[in-house]
Amino acid sequence: MEFIKVVIWGFGAMGQGMADMLISKKGVNIVGVCDINKNIVNKKLSTVMHTKLENDVLISSDIDEILKSSKPDVVLLCTDSFVKGAFPKIKKIVEQNINVITTAEEMTFPFESHPELSKDMDDLAKKHKVTILGSGINPGFVMDLLVLQLTGAMKDVSHIDVKRVNSLSPFGPAVMEEQGVGDTLDQYHERIKNNNLAGHVGFNQSVHMIFKGLGLKATKFEQQMEPIISNVDRKSKYASAKKGTLAGINMTAQGYLGKDLFLNMDHPQQIEPQLEGVHTGDYIDILGCPDIHMAITPEIDGGIGTIAICVNMIPHVINARAGLKTMIDLPIPRAILGDMRDMIDIDE
Amino acid sequence: MEFIKVVIWGFGAMGQGMADMLISKKGVNIVGVCDINKNIVNKKLSTVMHTKLENDVLISSDIDEILKSSKPDVVLLCTDSFVKGAFPKIKKIVEQNINVITTAEEMTFPFESHPELSKDMDDLAKKHKVTILGSGINPGFVMDLLVLQLTGAMKDVSHIDVKRVNSLSPFGPAVMEEQGVGDTLDQYHERIKNNNLAGHVGFNQSVHMIFKGLGLKATKFEQQMEPIISNVDRKSKYASAKKGTLAGINMTAQGYLGKDLFLNMDHPQQIEPQLEGVHTGDYIDILGCPDIHMAITPEIDGGIGTIAICVNMIPHVINARAGLKTMIDLPIPRAILGDMRDMIDIDE
Numbered sequence: 001m002e003f004i005k006v007v008i009w010g011f012g013a014m015g016q017g018m019a020d021m022l023i024s025k026k027g028v029n030i031v032g033v034c035d036i037n038k039n040i041v042n043k044k045l046s047t048v049m050h051t052k053l054e055n056d057v058l059i060s061s062d063i064d065e066i067l068k069s070s071k072p073d074v075v076l077l078c079t080d081s082f083v084k085g086a087f088p089k090i091k092k093i094v095e096q097n098i099n100v101i102t103t104a105e106e107m108t109f110p111f112e113s114h115p116e117l118s119k120d121m122d123d124l125a126k127k128h129k130v131t132i133l134g135s136g137i138n139p140g141f142v143m144d145l146l147v148l149q150l151t152g153a154m155k156d157v158s159h160i161d162v163k164r165v166n167s168l169s170p171f172g173p174a175v176m177e178e179q180g181v182g183d184t185l186d187q188y189h190e191r192i193k194n195n196n197l198a199g200h201v202g203f204n205q206s207v208h209m210i211f212k213g214l215g216l217k218a219t220k221f222e223q224q225m226e227p228i229i230s231n232v233d234r235k236s237k238y239a240s241a242k243k244g245t246l247a248g249i250n251m252t253a254q255g256y257l258g259k260d261l262f263l264n265m266d267h268p269q270q271i272e273p274q275l276e277g278v279h280t281g282d283y284i285d286i287l288g289c290p291d292i293h294m295a296i297t298p299e300i301d302g303g304i305g306t307i308a309i310c311v312n313m314i315p316h317v318i319n320a321r322a323g324l325k326t327m328i329d330l331p332i333p334r335a336i337l338g339d340m341r342d343m344i345d346i347d348e
Numbered sequence: 349m350e351f352i353k354v355v356i357w358g359f360g361a362m363g364q365g366m367a368d369m370l371i372s373k374k375g376v377n378i379v380g381v382c383d384i385n386k387n388i389v390n391k392k393l394s395t396v397m398h399t400k401l402e403n404d405v406l407i408s409s410d411i412d413e414i415l416k417s418s419k420p421d422v423v424l425l426c427t428d429s430f431v432k433g434a435f436p437k438i439k440k441i442v443e444q445n446i447n448v449i450t451t452a453e454e455m456t457f458p459f460e461s462h463p464e465l466s467k468d469m470d471d472l473a474k475k476h477k478v479t480i481l482g483s484g485i486n487p488g489f490v491m492d493l494l495v496l497q498l499t500g501a502m503k504d505v506s507h508i509d510v511k512r513v514n515s516l517s518p519f520g521p522a523v524m525e526e527q528g529v530g531d532t533l534d535q536y537h538e539r540i541k542n543n544n545l546a547g548h549v550g551f552n553q554s555v556h557m558i559f560k561g562l563g564l565k566a567t568k569f570e571q572q573m574e575p576i577i578s579n580v581d582r583k584s585k586y587a588s589a590k591k592g593t594l595a596g597i598n599m600t601a602q603g604y605l606g607k608d609l610f611l612n613m614d615h616p617q618q619i620e621p622q623l624e625g626v627h628t629g630d631y632i633d634i635l636g637c638p639d640i641h642m643a644i645t646p647e648i649d650g651g652i653g654t655i656a657i658c659v660n661m662i663p664h665v666i667n668a669r670a671g672l673k674t675m676i677d678l679p680i681p682r683a684i685l686g687d688m689r690d691m692i693d694i695d696e
Contacts, residue, residue: 021503141501145680149497150644152660152681153489153653155369215686288683289656290649294642296498301638305501308637312500329679332493333500335636338563 001341004028004314007066007098009089010078011035011048011059013172014103017307018076019049027339028314032066033059063089067096074314077102081201083114090121090132099130099317101310107134108144109205109212109326112221122324131320135313135327137305138164139202139209142282142296143265145327148213150284150292157214157288162206163266165280166299167273168248169236176239180227181271183246188227199225200267203253210263211255213328218262223253228270236271247271309333315343349689352376352662355414355446357437358426359383359396359407361520362451365655366424367397375687376662380414381407411437415444422662425450429549431462438469438480447478447665449658455482456492457553457674459560460569470672479668483661483675485653486512487550487557490630490644491613493675496561498632498640505562505636510554511614513628514647515621516596517584524587528575529619531594536575547573548615551601558611559603561676566610571601576618584619595619657681663691 006022008015011033022030033045041061046053060066067075075093077100080086086104093100111118125132134140143162151157168179178198180188191197203223211218230247234240241247248270255263273280281297312333320330327333336343354370356363359381370378381393389409394401408414415423423441425448428434434452441448459466473480482488491510499505516527526546528536539545551571559566578595582588589595596618603611621628629645660681668678675681684691 024504137501146497148682149494149680150648151683153485153648153656154683155652155656155659156372157683157685213682215684215688215690290652292644292648293646294644296640296642298641300498300501300640304503304638308501308503311503328682331677332497332680334496334561334676335499335502335505336563337505340563342563 001344004074004318004340004344005031005070005072006314007032007034007070007072007075008078009034009063009075011037011040012078013303014078014307015076016049017303018078018311019045021307021311023049023051023053025311025336025340027341029055030057031055031070031072032057034061034063034066035059036061063092067093067098072098073318074099074101076310077104080104082106083110083117087117087121091124094121094124094128094130094132097128097130100132101313101317102132102134103136103306103310104134105136105139105202106205107132108136108139108202109209110134111212112208113204118324125324126322129322131317131322132324133313133317133326133330135309137300137302137309139205140327141305141309142300143267144206144209147210147284147286148328150286150294151214151288154286154292155289157286159287160210160263161266161283161285162264163283164299165268165273165278165283166302167271167280168269169271170303171238173238179249179269180246181239181248182241184244185227185229185246188246192225197225197249199249200251200269203251203265206265207253207255207263209326209328216257216262218255219258220256221253223251226250226252228268230276232275234272234275239271241271308335312336315340319345349692352422352666352688352692353379353418353420354662355380355382355418355420355423356426357382357411357423359385359388360426361651362426362655363424364397365651366426366659367393369655369659371397371399371401373659373684373688375689377403378405379403379418379420380405382409382411382414383407384409411440415441415446420446421666422447422449424658425452428452430454431458431465435465435469439472442469442472442476442478442480445476445478448480449661449665450480450482451484451654451658452482453484453487453549454553456484456487456550457557457560458482460556461552466672473672474670477670479665479670480672481661481665481674481678483657485648485650485657487553488675489653489657490648491615492554492557495558495632495634496676498634498642499562499636502634502640503637505634507635508558508611509614509631509633510612511631512647513616513621513626513631514650515619515628516617517619518651519586521586527597527617528594529587529596530589532592533575533577533594536594540573545573545597547597548599548617551599551613554613555601555603555611557674557676564605564610566603567606568604569601571599574598574600576616578624580623582620582623587619589619656683660684663688667693
């Protein structure tokens with residue numbers, strides 16, 4: 001079987017991480033990289049990655065040319081967080097009869113937030129006989145898929161608490177800015193007023209993926225954002241937060257069944273949490289028959305995790321039936337330590 | 349859509365548990381129950397379950413008649429642990445063009461232990477356009493599927509440790525006997541000599557499912573059994589183990605990659621573990637990029653868990669492509685709190 005061919009669209013932290021991971025995998029080649037960053041356009045991938053490559057490519061800003069000439073099996077789309085920005089790109093890829101895996105958080109479960117665009121994408125994918133998937137660590141895995149997987153061992157579920165406590169310290173200037181690290185409380189309130197503080201994107205997706213996965217319909221979905229004010233001076237590689245300023249943001253969300261709070265989500269993100277005795281981890285507590293209490297400590301690394309999941313889903317997306325899919329429609333992701341082609345179903 | 353129709357073959361602890369769970373679920377009916385136990389044959393299911401049933405059935409020992417007259421969508425086969433016993437029953441079901449989900453431990457991943465029978469079952473299932481699946485808590489979920497799922501968030505894996513520490517106290521006389529609870533050390537050695545001590549069935553399946561799932565081939569698989577001698581007097585509902593006798597058995601297994609111990613499995617099972625300070629739980633520790641350390645405490649209930657997983661996989665098996673499948677081929681199991689028919693793909 002020919003090598004699996006992958007194009008990466010968007011060569012930021014996620015795209016570069018996926019390139020690095022793909023280079024180390026057997027049975028798969030990067031056949032194109034698209035980005036608008038003038039510093040890397042027309043440079044060789046080997047040069048930008050500082051590595052030898054058997055099958056080198058020239059980074060280009062012309063996605064149409066890349067797709068037509070390289071005819072990949074899948075595009076890893078790492079450009080956007082929101083459906084609004086991702087949709088036209090997804091449309092362009094699918095219309096070339098190519099599968100898409102995207103890191104766009106809203107694409108992990110877009111059916112509630114974007115019902116019409118979701119229907120359009122599903123119809124388009126089926127018409128072109130390809131698969132679209134949004135994935136990542138969160139949303140896409142730890143606060144939703146893993147929760148659902150644990151309920152698989154349960155006869156009944158009455159309440160779910162999910163908490164992801166992580167450190168923002170590994171992340172770069174863009175994330176520090178987006179999460180308000182180092183802002184004063186006044187600056188924080190100003191940004192909230194101007195709708196200029198991203199916080200975590202994905203609670204709508206996680207909550208609705210869980211409800212849908214369980215066969216339920218949420219009567220109400222709510223989410224909140226609170227500043228995490230540091231009581232000590234904190235400093236990470238790319239930011240600092242003096243005592244009294246924001247170390248990060250605590251995002252919370254709830255999904256209701258009737259009047260009952262069925263699903264509770266907590267996601268405090270900050271630099272250097274250990275300086276105030278906060279231990280990072282992913283915690284899932286499900287009440288029902290039987291109860292299940294799970295902890296992953298420390299938390300699953302968000303950056304590496306997202307890169308890994310998207311690459312690890314490549315064979316499942318290639319094998320999948322056509323349409324707009326989510327992580328609950330496909331087999332589990334798992335690390336690919338052999339030849340990726342061995343995972344392709346030949347007789348389907 | 350018509351109700352999903354289920355036949356239960358084997359009305360022991362697992363079969364009864366599944367019947368009880370199915371009765372509480374929407375969109376699915378039990379249309380037949382098969383067992384050879386003379387005490388329940390020709391009795392109404394409602395009588396034996398001590399419950400009112402809208403669609404009552406007569407328990408029968410004639411599987412051929414049940415399958416022909418009720419034409420179910422799936423049979424839950426809860427009669428055997430080993431492929432040798434399960435195969436003729438699976439063949440009988442599949443030849444009637446009916447899907448099978450079985451609790452037979454060896455069926456969760458039979459390809460290494462029974463390569464020829466596996467090929468026969470796969471060919472037969474494809475010929476009859478149905479799906480065969482072996483499942484359960486262990487093997488089938490906690491010491492294998494969940495391990496693989498966590499590697500999905502990893503770029504690379506170098507070593508895996510899986511440990512399931514559980515209590516045998518909830519289990520009945522049959523399990524107490526099978527696990528040697530209360531035996532003296534001499535009795536234990538005698539039973540080992542006569543190959544008369546079951547221990548845990550499923551390590552071969554779990555180890556090979558993990559290797560296959562990761563795209564690897566184990567160079568060597570080994571498993572061992574050690575007695576757990578109690579240092580205190582212990583008593584559970586159905587057994588007792590005086591100081592100096594067996595409280596249970598510790599099963600261990602290893603999968604090698606080249607000369608390296610890649611995968612290590614530990615499964616001590618005993619009554620009343622807390623009397624000697626042993627806390628139950630499911631522990632997964634995976635080294636690689638990134639490392640992942642997971643704990644579920646207490647352990648996922650083995651009985652309820654197996655019942656729940658098999659029932660929760662019904663829609664996925666109905667939707668699946670034909671053939672002999674495993675948990676790594678299908679979407680994740682999840683609790684079914686809505687109408688089961690909503691999970692059936694109509695347009696596939």
